[in-house]
Amino acid sequence: MSSLRSISELSIADRTLPPSRTYAVLGTGALGGFYGARLQQAGCEVHFLLHRDYDYVRQHGLVIKSIDGDFVLPQVHAHQAAHQMPPCDVVLVALKTTQNHLLPDLLPPVLKPNGVVLVLQNGLDIETAVAEIVGADRVMGGLCFLCSNKTAPGQIHHLDYKQITLGDYALHYAPCGVTKRMQQIAADFEQAGIPIELSADLLLARWKKLVWNIPFNGLSVVLNATTQQMMADESIRSLAEQLMQEVVAGAAASGAWANSQAGIPQSDDRQISPTFIQTMLDYTTKMKPYRTSMKIDYDEQRPLEVEAIFGNPLRMAMQAKLQLPRIQMLYQQLQFLDRQNRSQQQGASH
Amino acid sequence: MSSLRSISELSIADRTLPPSRTYAVLGTGALGGFYGARLQQAGCEVHFLLHRDYDYVRQHGLVIKSIDGDFVLPQVHAHQAAHQMPPCDVVLVALKTTQNHLLPDLLPPVLKPNGVVLVLQNGLDIETAVAEIVGADRVMGGLCFLCSNKTAPGQIHHLDYKQITLGDYALHYAPCGVTKRMQQIAADFEQAGIPIELSADLLLARWKKLVWNIPFNGLSVVLNATTQQMMADESIRSLAEQLMQEVVAGAAASGAWANSQAGIPQSDDRQISPTFIQTMLDYTTKMKPYRTSMKIDYDEQRPLEVEAIFGNPLRMAMQAKLQLPRIQMLYQQLQFLDRQNRSQQQGASH
Numbered sequence: 019m020s021s022l023r024s025i026s027e028l029s030i031a032d033r034t035l036p037p038s039r040t041y042a043v044l045g046t047g048a049l050g051g052f053y054g055a056r057l058q059q060a061g062c063e064v065h066f067l068l069h070r071d072y073d074y075v076r077q078h079g080l081v082i083k084s085i086d087g088d089f090v091l092p093q094v095h096a097h098q099a100a101h102q103m104p105p106c107d108v109v110l111v112a113l114k115t116t117q118n119h120l121l122p123d124l125l126p127p128v129l130k131p132n133g134v135v136l137v138l139q140n141g142l143d144i145e146t147a148v149a150e151i152v153g154a155d156r157v158m159g160g161l162c163f164l165c166s167n168k169t170a171p172g173q174i175h176h177l178d179y180k181q182i183t184l185g186d187y188a189l190h191y192a193p194c195g196v197t198k199r200m201q202q203i204a205a206d207f208e209q210a211g212i213p214i215e216l217s218a219d220l221l222l223a224r225w226k227k228l229v230w231n232i233p234f235n236g237l238s239v240v241l242n243a244t245t246q247q248m249m250a251d252e253s254i255r256s257l258a259e260q261l262m263q264e265v266v267a268g269a270a271a272s273g274a275w276a277n278s279q280a281g282i283p284q285s286d287d288r289q290i291s292p293t294f295i296q297t298m299l300d301y302t303t304k305m306k307p308y309r310t311s312m313k314i315d316y317d318e319q320r321p322l323e324v325e326a327i328f329g330n331p332l333r334m335a336m337q338a339k340l341q342l343p344r345i346q347m348l349y350q351q352l353q354f355l356d357r358q359n360r361s362q363q364q365g366a367s368h
Numbered sequence: 369m370s371s372l373r374s375i376s377e378l379s380i381a382d383r384t385l386p387p388s389r390t391y392a393v394l395g396t397g398a399l400g401g402f403y404g405a406r407l408q409q410a411g412c413e414v415h416f417l418l419h420r421d422y423d424y425v426r427q428h429g430l431v432i433k434s435i436d437g438d439f440v441l442p443q444v445h446a447h448q449a450a451h452q453m454p455p456c457d458v459v460l461v462a463l464k465t466t467q468n469h470l471l472p473d474l475l476p477p478v479l480k481p482n483g484v485v486l487v488l489q490n491g492l493d494i495e496t497a498v499a500e501i502v503g504a505d506r507v508m509g510g511l512c513f514l515c516s517n518k519t520a521p522g523q524i525h526h527l528d529y530k531q532i533t534l535g536d537y538a539l540h541y542a543p544c545g546v547t548k549r550m551q552q553i554a555a556d557f558e559q560a561g562i563p564i565e566l567s568a569d570l571l572l573a574r575w576k577k578l579v580w581n582i583p584f585n586g587l588s589v590v591l592n593a594t595t596q597q598m599m600a601d602e603s604i605r606s607l608a609e610q611l612m613q614e615v616v617a618g619a620a621a622s623g624a625w626a627n628s629q630a631g632i633p634q635s636d637d638r639q640i641s642p643t644f645i646q647t648m649l650d651y652t653t654k655m656k657p658y659r660t661s662m663k664i665d666y667d668e669q670r671p672l673e674v675e676a677i678f679g680n681p682l683r684m685a686m687q688a689k690l691q692l693p694r695i696q697m698l699y700q701q702l703q704f705l706d707r708q709n710r711s712q713q714q715g716a717s718h
Contacts, residue, residue, distance in 0.1 A: 237701075240590060240591075240701065241590075241701060241704055241705065241708075243704070243708070247708070248704075251703075251704045251707065253699075253700040253701075253703040253704050254700060254701075254704050256700060257697060257700040257701070260693075260697075343610075343693040343694055343697075344693055344694070344697050347607060347610075347693075347694050347697055347698075348697075349603075350603040350604060350606060350607040351587075351590065351591060351603075351604075351607070353601075353603040354591055354593070354598075354601045354603050354604050355591065357601065358591075358593070358597070
C-alpha cells in the first residue's frame with residue numbers, strides 16, 4: 019500500500035472531526051434505530067429522523083430488545099423533517115437505497131460544513147451519488163453485518179452480529195487508507211459496544227460484501243428459498259460459486275479501472291483473494307437457515323434494492339469493459355420479479 | 369449441401385419402409401393420443417401403449433375434441449405392455465423424456481427389424497440414446513408444434529397447431545438429407561391431415577426449436593410468468609434475446625463438432641440465421657398469452673424435462689468447448705425448482 023498512500027492519502031489522512039461528535043440518523047429502522055440508540059446510550063448526542071413512527075417515538079422513545087441485553091431510551095431527539103434537525107458532525111444514512119432519491123433534500127440541512135456522511139447501506143457506488151450532493155471529501159462508507167428487525171413503531175429486535183467495516187471515500191474510490199476521522203467514528207461506535215473494522219480501501223470492502231450478497235440475496239428471491247435449501251442443492255452451490263467468481267472478477271476489473279481514473283499505479287492489493295469464495299461458501303453452509311434481507315423485502319412486498327446490489331456493480335464492471343453474464347441475468351430476473359411484486363401490491367390496495 | 373450429401377447420404381437416402389406401414393404409439397397422452405388417433409382415422413393400423421388409462425380406453429376408445437372437428441374412435445388396439453404389442457414399422461415415442469429410462473425395455477419388442485423409431489419429443493440428443501438401443505439406422509426425429517391437452521382418460525383436446533418437422537438420423541447427427549422413409553411417413557401423416565416439413569438436418573432443426581423452448585419454457589417456470597408477462601418486460605425481453613443468442617451459438621458449435629466427428633467438411637448450412645431470433649421474438653409478442661408446457665408440468669407437480677431441453681444442449685456445446693453461461697444458470701435454477709417441487713409433492717402424498 020505504500021505507493022498508493024504516498025499519492026492519494028496525503029490530504030485525506032488528516033481529515034478530522036471535532037473532539038465530541040453529534041450524530042444524525044436518517045432512517046430510524048432496524049439498522050439506523052439500533053446503531054443510533056447504542057450511540058445515544060453511550061453518551062453521544064443523536065438526532066433521529068422519523069416518518070411514520072414519529073408520533074410514537076416522540077412519546078415513547080426507542081425500545082431495543084437485543085442479544086446483548088435489552089434497554090429503553092424513553093427520550094430521544096425525534097424529528098419529522100431534515101430541515102428541523104440541527105446540523106450534525108456525522109450523518110448516518112440508514113434508509114433503504116430505494117429511498118435514495120430523497121438524499122438531495124435530506125442531506126444538506128443536517129450536515130455540518132466539516133461533517134461527514136456515513137453511508138451504512140448495502141451495495142456499491144452509493145458514495146459517488148452522495149459525493150455529488152455534499153462533496154467528495156464529506157463522504158464515508160460503512161458495511162454493516164447486522165441481523166435486526168423492526169417489530170413495531172420504535173421497537174427494534176437485535177438478533178445477531180453488529181460489526182461495521184468503515185472506509186473513507188475519495189473521488190473514483192481512490193484508496194484512502196485509515197483516516198483520522200475513521201478512527202474518531204470508530205471510537206464512538208466502540209464506546210457503544212459496536213466492533214469496528216477499518217478498511218483502507220472502501221471499494222474493495224464493498225465488493226467483498228457483494229461476494230455473499232449477490233448470490234444469496236438474489237437467488238433467495240428468484241428461487242423462493244432459504245440459504246439452507248440453496249446450500250443443500252449441488253446445482254445451486256455451483257451457481258453460487260460461479261456468481262461469486264464473477265463478483266471477484268468484477269472487483270479486480272473495477273479496482274484497476276478506479277486506479278486508472280485516479281492516476282494511481284496498478285497493484286494487486288485491490289483484489290479479493292480467490293480463497294475468500296470457499297470461506298464464504300463454508301460460512302453459509304454452517305449458518306442457521308436464514309431468510310435473506312432481500313427475500314424479507316420481497317415477501318413484505320417492499321421495493322428490492324436491485325440497483326444498489328446488482329445494477330451498480332454491473333455498471334462499474336461494464337465501465338471496465340467486463341461482462342458478468344450470470345450477475346446480469348440475476349439482475350434481469352430480479353427487476354422483473356420486483357416489478358411484478360409491486361404491481362400486485364398496487365392491485366391489492368385498490 | 370452437395371458436398372455433404374455425397375459423403376454421408378448415399379446409404380441413408382435409400383432407407384425405405386414397406387408400402388403399407390403399421391404404427392405403435394408409446395405414450396398415449398395429449399401428443400401420442402392425438403397423432404395416433406389421426407393416423408388410425410386415416411386408415412393406418414395403430415397400436416397404443418397405455419398405462420393408467422388402459423382399462424378406460426380399451427372399453428371406450430379415444431375421444432378427440434379438435435379445432436379441426438371432433439371425432440371418436442370407439443375401438444382402438446390398446447395394450448398394457450410393450451411385449452404384448454405386435455412389432456410395427458414405425459414406433460412413435462410420445463412419452464415425456466423424463467420416462468426415457470423405460471425405452472430399453474419398451475422399444476425392442478415393438479420395432480420390426482426394418483422398422484424405425486420416430487422420436488416425437490422435445491429437446492436434443494434423445495436420438496443418440498435411442499440409437500444405442502435399436503441401432504443408428506433405425507431412428508428418426510420429429511419436432512411437434514402442437515397445442516393439445518389430455519382432459520380425462522382417453523379424452524384429448526386439440527387446441528391449436530399440429531405440424532411436425534421430420535428429420536432422419538445418422539451417427540453423430542450427420543445430416544441425412546431427405547430420405548425415402550421420411551417421405552413415406554410424411555405421406556401417412558399428411559393423409560391424416562397433419563402438415564409435415566422435411567428437414568435435411570435433424571440436429572439443426574432440433575436446435576432451432578430450442579431457440580424458443582429454452583428461454584420461454586425455462587423462464588416461465590423460474591419467474592412464474594406467462595409469455596405475455598415476460599414479453600411486456602424490457603429486462604426479460606433482453607434476457608430472452610441473450611438466451612436465444614446462446615442457443616444460436618450452441619447450434620453452430622455443435623454442428624461444427626458433429627461435422628468433425630462424422631468426417632464431413634465444415635460448412636455454413638448447419639447454422640441458424642441470426643434473423644431467426646427476431647422472428648421468434650416478434651412471434652412471441654403476437655401470441656395469445658400462453659402458459660408453456662414446462663410451466664404446466666411444474667404447476668401440476670410433474671417432473672420437468674430439464675435434461676432433454678437444457679442438460680443435453682449444454683453437454684453438446686461443452687463437447688465443442690463452448691460455455692453457455694446463461695443457459696447453464698437457467699438449467700441450475702430449474703434443477704433446483706424441479707427437485708423442490710417433487711419433494712413437496714412427495715411430502716403432500718404422505
